[in-house]
Each structure stands twice: as C-alpha cells, then as structure tokens.
Amino acid sequence: MNHVLIVDDEAEIRESLENILREEGYVVTTAATATEALELLRDAAYDVVLLDIWLPDRDGLDTLGEIRQMESAHVPEVVIISGHGTIEAAVKATKLGAYDFLEKPLSLARTLIVLKNAMKARQMREDNQEFARQLSVKGTVTGNSVPMKALRQQIKLMAPTNGRVLIFGESGTGKELIGRAMHEESLRKDRVFVELNCAAIPEDYIETELFGYRHGAGPAGPGSPTEKRGTFERADGGTLFLDEVGDMSLKTQAKVLRALDEQRFLPVGASHPVHVDVRVIAATNKDLEEEIARGNFREDLFYRLNVIPFFVPPLRDRKEDIPLLVKEFLQQFGQQYGRPRMEMSDDALAALKQYHWPGNVRELRNLVERVLILNPKVQRIEKKHLPVLVFRDAGKAAGRGEEFATLLQAREAYERDYILKKLDECHGNVSRAAEGLGLERSHLYRKMKALGVSVKE
Template sequence: MNHILIVDDEGEIRESLEGILREEGYLVTTSATATEALELVRDADYDVVLLDIWLPDRDGLETLGEIRRMEIAAVPEVVIISGHGTIEAAVRATKLGAYDFLEKPLSLERTLIVVNNAMRARQMREDNAEFARQLAVKGNVTGQSVAMKALRQQIQLMAPTNGRVLIFGESGTGKELIGRAMHASSLRKDRPFVELNCAAIPEDYIESELFGYRHGAVPGGPQEKRGTFERADGGTLFLDEVGDMSLKTQAKVLRALDEQRFLPVGASHPVHVDVRVIAATNKDLEEEIARGNFREDLFYRLNVIPFYVPPLRDRKEDIPLLVKEFLEEFGPRYGRPHVEMNEEALTALRQYHWPGNVRELRNLVERVLILNPKVQRIEKKHIPMLVYRGPKLTESGKINTKTEEFSSLVEAREAYEREFILKKLDEVHGNISRAAEGLGLERSHLYRKMKALGVNVKE
C-alpha cells in the first residue's frame, strides 16, 4: 500500500488531509514538526511527503533539502504546501527537488491529482533504477557470432523507432534481454520498462494485471491497482510468452494497442496511454493462428519489427564470452571475483547441445561455482559429467543416439531422462507441478530427480 507522510503544524489540515487520503486507500502518517518528520523518513519507506513550508522548528524548504540528500533506499517525492504561495518560493522549492507546489486553502481535486502524479513519478524512478541495475547485472547482448552481430545491428537500427517488436526464439535464449536492450537504446529509455509473463498469470487475473482495477472492483483486494499498461505509460511494455494469452485477453490487448486506451476493471472512464509494446514468444504463432489459438489481426499488430534469437547450439562460438560474463556476475557473489575457466572445460561446453539455451548455461556456471567453493580456475573435471558426456548433436542438428557416446547404461539413461524432463519443463514454461503431472510423477519425486540430474529450473 502506498504510504504518505503529512507534515504540517496545523492540526485541522493534518486531520483533513489524512481523512481524504485514507478514503482513497493510502496509508497515512502525520507529523507536526520537521524534526519528527526527518526521523520518520529515515525509519520508514514513504512514497510521498506533503510538507508545509512554515514549520515551528525548521524551515520547510530546508527540510526538503535534507530529505533529498538522505542516503536511504528510496527517497520519497516531496510536495510543498504553503499558505503564502509566491513564484519565488515555488521556483526555489523546485530547484531543491520538490515534485510540486500546493497553495492553501488546498483544493481537494488538485491535491489528489498531484499526489497521484507524485506516486507515479516515484514508481517510475524506482523502475528505472531497477532496470539499470538488472541491465548492469545481465550485461549487453553478448556474442561475436554472425547471428548476434546482426542482432545488435538490428537493435541499433530499430530501437529509436516506436514500431512494435515481436521476438521469436526458444525458451532460455534471452528474449527478455533483447527487449531490455531495445528499450535502453530507445527514445523511451528514461521512462519505465514494465514486463509481464503472460504464461505465469492465471486466466482469471491477467486482465487486472494488464489493465488494473478501480475501487471496489476486487472484493477484499487493494482499493486500486494500476495495470502494466498504465505503469508503462511513456515507456515500454514487454509481454513475454504472448502466445499463451487466451483469445478473450488477446481481443482486449488488440483494442488497447489500436486505441492506446483501455478501461480498467470497475472504471467508468478510459485511461489513455502512450506505450510501446515489445512481445516475445517461443511458439510458432502462424501455426497457432492456423489452429485457432491466436488472433491473426493481433499477430500483424505485434509483428511490425520481427526479431529472431538463435538457440545457443547454433552459436557455440559465443559460449566463452557468455561464460566470462556469468563468471563476472557470480564470481564476486561467491567470493571469487577473478575465477576463470580453462580451454579444456570450454571445449567440453561447446560439445553439449544446450536444450535450455543460455539460461541453462548461466545456471550451470553458477552451480559449478557453488559446488567448487575453493576453485579459482575451473577445469573439465568440475563440469557436470552429463554435459560433456551427455547426448550430442549430429551434423543435422538431431541428438546423437549412438551407444559409444556413453560409457555405461546408467550414463545413457541419465542423459536421456534429463533431456526428457527439460523438454517437458519447456512445454509447461517451467511449472514443476504441471511437468510432474505430465511425467506421471509426484512433485516431490520430480524435484529429487531434477536435483540428481543437475536440472536447475526456477518456477
């Protein structure tokens, strides 16, 4: 729930504002002095501070400056309140970092608008900071293969436009990273990047996730929820696994794309937005259209700029660069900032067919670091045997089933069990309960088998 701090020495104003804001569903705290307000901001997370300019113990603008300089996890937006509003005071407040300036007597309508806008500004600031952090962690679009060089060129060419993007590729190839790179290179890079995994949201909830809802629309739920379309206003909305949307949801998304507006659940007036949509799928959408599972008109709305992310088995020359990136990511986390992998180990990784693509390689690097806490130079012996002695691909790209690839029946069985489980997990988008049902196993049994076979999948 959004938290607001009201700082004003007039008790009637505190009580009036508190009552109005609580009715709107906000959590509200009040204070009559600057000294107490500064302590509250240090101790709790506030989204917005409504700060009077005249306080008994300290000047409000001086207090504003202290709040903006605080070294806390998330600095709140500050709205200055004054009974003697002047242009000079408003300008000074803005220069000190105030989000807006309200004059007494306060207008209820304007106060609510300013508070709502300040909330959105703070959320956008947090989204941008999180995006920058994740991009720094995940790195750029890594690879020196011809396919990845072409992909980077395509990103540079298409990112500055507002054209919708549809990214195709197998699970684990890095489609979300391509979407983030597109946003980071676009004219919207300073606006929010909001993502939604369409396969992870139950059908009954996806509409409210996309479009949000208003007061009273969801019994027992929050007063109001902003959907992903609204939170992405001015920025980019990344719809992952868009092929898993129901036809009903597809129709509503199509209308929102066409009109750039939508009606939140329980609302009487539409919300207008300016959103660039980047969608991704591991399905053949043209085949889904033929089966009647995907709307053809939505496909053409999304597929303005198509991208294809190749599987890792088709760009194995990128494996050393990816391994280096993942070692730089995980090494410091596990106390080894300078850990390396030798050429023999890299050769072993190149021989594997990587059904889980880049995600599987990333998980493997982390696993090797965890299981070998004192190793600074990773060798072939540290790589799980299932990788360098498991099934390999033939020249045609199919799994080699020759028995001489394995030294024992146990190895062969484990390799093919692992392959079959990974395939089933891909089919159900990593949902272990559904995978266990499809495999005819108890969920706990599947977990144990995954652990034994080195399969690392997060739900």
Template sequence: MNHVLIVDDEADIRESLEAILNEEDYVITTAGTAAEALELIRDADYQAVLLDIWLPDGDGLDVLAAIRGDASHTPRPGAPEVIMISGHGTIEAAVRATKLGAYDFLEKPLSMDRTLLVLRNAIQAHHLREDNQEFARQLTKGSITGESISVKALRQQIKLMAPTNGRVLIYGESGAGKELVARSMHAESLRRDRVFVELNCAAIPEDFIETELFGYRHGAGPGGPNQPTEKRGTFERADGGTLFLDEVGDMSLKTQAKVLRTLDEQRFYPVGASTPVHVDTRVIAATNKDLEEEIARGNFREDLFYRLNVIPFFVPPLRDRKEDIPLLAREFLSEFGQQYGRPHVEISDPALAALKQYHWPGNVRELRNVIERVLILNPKVQRIESKHLPMLVQRTEGVSQRTEGSVPTRSSNGNREEFSTLLQAREAYERDYILKELDRCHGNVSRAAESLGLERSHLYRKMKALGISTHD
C-alpha cells in the same frame, strides 16, 4: 486516477477535503487516527497522504516516519509522498517533518489553491520516483553478448528498428534471451529515458491477469476484502515508456480481446472504473510458441497477431550460435565471481570445449545457471575444469579417454557421457528427460508436470535438485 489518504482528527476538515478532491478526480480515503492511518497504508497503494501532525492517539510525525521507512532519502518502494498539515505549525515541527521526508508542510486554515497545487506536485514526484527506481533496476540488467553472425544481425536489426514506435514481436525458445532483446530495444529507443515495464503472461493466473494489465479502482480487484482499493496496471505504469509482454501466447482469448482494444484506442478501463485511462505505451511482445499455429487451433486472435507482429524478431537458440558460448561463460563467471567474492576465477579451454559440445535445451539461461552452480559447488577452485561441470554437460572425446569403471550412456543429442556411479547416470537421465519434456511443452512447468504424471510442486523440487532453471 490517483489515490490520496486524508488523515485528520477533525471530521469537518476530512469531509471538506474529500468533497473538493473528488471533484478533481482523486480517489479519496479518510482516517481520523494514527492507528487507522497505518492500517490503511499497509493495505493500500496511495500516491499521496495529507497528514495532520496532531492526532488523538499519536504524533503524525511518527506516522510519517513509518510511511517513509525512517529514511527520507531512500523511502521504501511504493511509499506515498506525505504532505503534513497543522493548525499549530512551528518552524521546529516543519524542520523535523522535512528531515523525515515530508514533501511539504501546510498550515491551517488550508488554502485550497495551494493545497491542490502541492498535492498535484507531490503525486507527480511520486510517479517520477517510481519511474526512476524502475529505471535504476533496468540499468543492472545485462545486454546481448555474442559475436556470431546471428547475434550481430540481431543487434543491427535492433539499432534500425528501436527508434521507431512500431510494435515488436520477438520469437524464440525459453531462455534464449527475448527479454534482453526487448530491453535493448527500449534502451536504444526514443523512450529510453522513460520506464520499461515487463509482465510474464504465463506466470500470472488467469483470474489476475486482467488486473495486472489494466489495474483496478475502488477495491474491484480479485484479492478479497483486504486488498488495496486501487492498483495501477502495467499499461498505466508504462505510460510514455515501453511495456514488454513476455509469453503473450499464454493469454486467454478474453484478455487478448481487451489488449487488442487497448492497442487500437490507446485507452482502457481499469476494473471497476467508469472513466477510461489514456496511455501512450509502446508494446513489445514475446513468445516461445508458433502463434500462426495457435491461431489455426483457435487459441490466439488473428487480429491481435497482426497488431503485434509489425516488426518480427527471432532470437536464435544457443545451440545455433555455439561460438558465443565462451564469451557468455566468461561474462557469467565474472558476474557471479563478483557476487560471491571470487573475482579471479578462470575457466579452462577443455571446460569451454565441453560447454560448446552440449546442446543447451535451456539456452542462455541454462548456461548461466550452470556457471553459477559450478561456482557455488566449488568454493575453493580458482580455475574451472571439465571435471567441475555437471555430469550432463561433460562429454568424452574418444574411447581411449574413457575412465576405467565408468558407465557409458548416450544423451539426447547422440554424444556419449561417462558416469562413475549409477546415481550419476540416473540423475543425468532424469534431467535430460525433464528438459526434453519442458522443451516439448514450450517451458510451461504446469503442462510438463501433467505430462510427466507429477504434481507441479514435486516437479519444481525435482528441477531444483537437478539444477534446472525453474523460471519459464
């Protein structure tokens, strides 16, 4: 259902428009002044606004400029389409409204047939613009890099399965690249010209996950009295395209039951709605958990597992495809070099050898973070050497190369590391210990913090200080 705001100082017009549009299944909110309209627009998500030019406390064109962000060609994300209405229409007012980004201009007395047609087209344009903006963001994302046997096999599997509508379940450790696989599946599918919507189930509190998935109507969401009166959930936003449910194993059993029903019926009821929303959405799910083990523990529904696991994929950890590390490192170096205005930075063979020797518990995401960190901390370096890498990554190649006065220790994968100060050794140990605990907790920061006896915020600060990615 679509939410429309009617702004007019004449109560009879507001009431008649509201009655007619309610019959057309629109959700209607009304306002009689510019101030009231601006307050409602700040607090709610509207798809279209019917806006009178003449208002008792201001000019409707000023309201239009505020809605469209003063830029008709690049409206702010989520801005509704605005249809101007006036009983004193002039060519000058219509031209100015168009320049400010109005979708159309209607004169009073309103023709209901034309009003309904223009409104329907405006809402369609709004959804198309949202989809285009999301699609443009998707184009900036990366692709699967690597020439290892496992990555080549993964790309071949994507090419084979992407054109189908079969549901996909992607397995892999945190940071291994499950999202990239999902995006590649969408890019090579028959839905590639439609939207790709992602939701990290582990990042949404339990009280909000249902409204994130299914949306809500008439202020039924969990945000309190100041929340918008309507929100489209990810299933609805992904209609016709692909919905990526990351870390699906973290959903509660209650939410799993509703997702299962939606997959079976291809329809759902938004929270607070009395009529269902029908969708055609391909679902791709991902998890870093062993779902069969979670089923045995009673934490995951077996029937939902079989609905999602139509086409299983496995993304190998970086430690199992170390021959891809030089390609990935150079790709990230190019990415961040361009971002920080240093496009010609290189990386030496010994530095690449050190990167290949490290066990990468944080996988590709950790490698990406390391490359960015090295560039930030060495702003004048044009060639990355082993000495520029974080101490935990650096490895010695033999006793003869040991630096005099250094402190040897042993990392979790058995390799020896050299530290010139006690502080460096302590930081390396803390980082390795936290990474191992995060890995044991499948990347869940809250569980890792509880296991380590730390407040979650304290662990986040510690991870940031030690250069550990804070994204699950």
C-alpha cells in the same frame, strides 16, 4: 492512483475534506488518530496523506517520521496541516520528509493544487525508483556468430523507431535481453522498461495486471491495495515487454488489441479511460501462425504486433558463441561469489560445444553457476567438474570414462547431479527431496554435505 488518507481529530474537517476530494475524483479514507492512520497504512497503499500536526494520541511530526520509515514499495507523500502553523514547525516537517505544509483554515484552491502536485511527485518518485532498478539490468547481446552479428545490426537499425516488435525464439534463448537491448537503443531509453510474463499470470488476474483497477475492484484481503496501476499505465512513455504473448487467452487478446489500436484503456472499476504512449515489444516461443490456424491466437493481433519480427537462434545453432558466454557468466558469478578470476579449460569448453542445449542460454548460465557453487576452491574449471548430463549427447561409450579418473569420482558426480535435479524439482525443499529420493532427511543432509551441495530450505 489517487488514494488519499485524511488524518485529523476534528470530524467536521474530515467530513468536509472527504466530500470535496471525492467530488474531485479522489478515493478517500479518513482516520481520527495517529494509531488508526498507521494501521491503515500498514494494510493498504495510499498516494498522499493529509496529516494534522496535533493529534490526541501522538504528535503529527512523530507520526510523519514513522510513515517515512515504513518498509514499503509504496510510501505515500505526506502533507502536514495545522491550525497553529509556525515557520519552525514547517521547517521541521520538511526535514522529516513532508511534501508541503498547509495552514488552517484550509484554502480549497491551495489544498487541491498541493494535493495534485503531491500526487505527481509520488508518481515521479516511483518511476525514478523503477528506472534506477533497471540501470543494473542491461540487455547484453553476446556472441560473434553470424546470426548474433545480424541480430545486433537489426537492433541498431530498428530500435530508434516506434514500430512494434515481435521476438520469436525457443525458451531460454534470451528474448528478454533482446527486448531490453531494443529499449536501451531506442528514443525511450530514459524512460521505464516494464515487463510482464503472460504465461506466469493466472487467467483471472491477467487483465488487472495489464490494465490495473480502481476503487477497490481488485482482489480483496488484508494488505491488498484498493487501486493498482497496470503494466500499460506503468510503461507510459517507455517500453512494455510482453513475454510469452502466445499464452494469452482470446478474451485478453481482444482487450490488448484495442489498447494497441487506441493507446488507451479502461482499468477495471474505472469510469474514465487512461491514455498512454507505449511501445510494445512482444515475445513468444510458439509458432503463432500455427496457433492462429488452431484458433488460439487472433490474426489481427498478430499483425499488430508483428511489425518488426526478430528471430533469436537457439544455442545449438551458434555454438561458437559458447566460449564468450561462458566468460561472461564466469565473470558475473565470480564477482557474485567472491571469485573474480575464474576460467574454463579448452577441454571443458569443447565438451560444452558437444552438448545439445535444449534449455539454450539459460541452461548454460545455470550450469556455470552450479559448477562454481559446487567447486568453491577451483579457479580453473576442467572437464571433470562438468555435470554428467553434458556428456550424454556425445554418443561415445568412452566419453564417460574419459570424464573421471576413478569410478568413485564418476559415481559421486552422478549422485551430486541427481540430487541437485531432485532439489530443483522440489524448489529447494530438502524434506520433499529426501522423500522423493527414498532417503531419510538426515541421511540426505549428510550426503549433500559430503558432495558439497548447499541448499537453503
């Protein structure tokens, strides 16, 4: 990223600086007033702003204060420039968050050094913010079953290497947690962990998500940045987790293969390649060897990624881990919803062990959260509090009768579960859910209130 905004009311200075910085490879935009500069900053992302302290419509230091208070994930570094530099002004600018202070007439050598250092400072600040965000997200591999003990041992053995990892497992088994655990045990643990779900990105955008773009080669539109760092570049020095890698197109696979081989790539619209040091951990819920046979996945990329294979077992193959997982989720959601002392009865846990869990650990986690939300006054979750779907695998006619004391309780539980399912399908939109259920919107609201269902549209 090397986009500079020059804000100065003197046209000669703007033109001179613009020509020099463009020759140095920077992308440059200019503004003659504070108002124009603030509008540009709201519409696009800049790395460094060279800001004159004397502007015709507003004081430069006041403008600096506004820039530093902008609600944006990409706040630029600001370098103040002035023809009337004083120690007092320099101190005030620093207190307001300016990176540095340059006096006119500008020294070309010093300007380029300060600009280069400001670029590095802004990049470091962004990386530190990303790293701090990740500190609260830990890769916890929960379970005392034989498969999970073996998996933790494999992580401990393989994590300190730089070998690429390919994680196989059904959806919802926790492949991302395995990737995070690998990163946290690795020699790169003090650097960033960047993740990209390849199945969630449209084909037209996957290349720019992976490799970024330069000089406005990305999507156009209000608020769209003129440049973007891709996940490979953001993960430099750290770990890149490519989830659902089997959903990449063959065209994208070829570019990823080259980036892995050369540890460099060419962002869209760039004239020079970017060199990176990245450890790639990939994950898939597909049988990639079968995909290779069908012509959907490159064999050479498979062998590049599959240096260290990991297999995450489905929850139905390690049901003895369910009590530990439930305890972990109860603690997590109990703290989140202000109910830290939650527990689940043995009968309820036994019922959970009878269920097949097609959605794996993710489904169990969602179920625990749902039960907590729907039973706000309960400290101990009993079998009767579990949703109806848990009992469908039992195959016993008496199973449903044992679940509830009365027919009314059974009917309400079924209605509650069915309404939640329909709301999930409609992404929480009550109007659409009501239409799908064949109810008036007001009737559905009354029904939700009576059943203890609360959803924000």
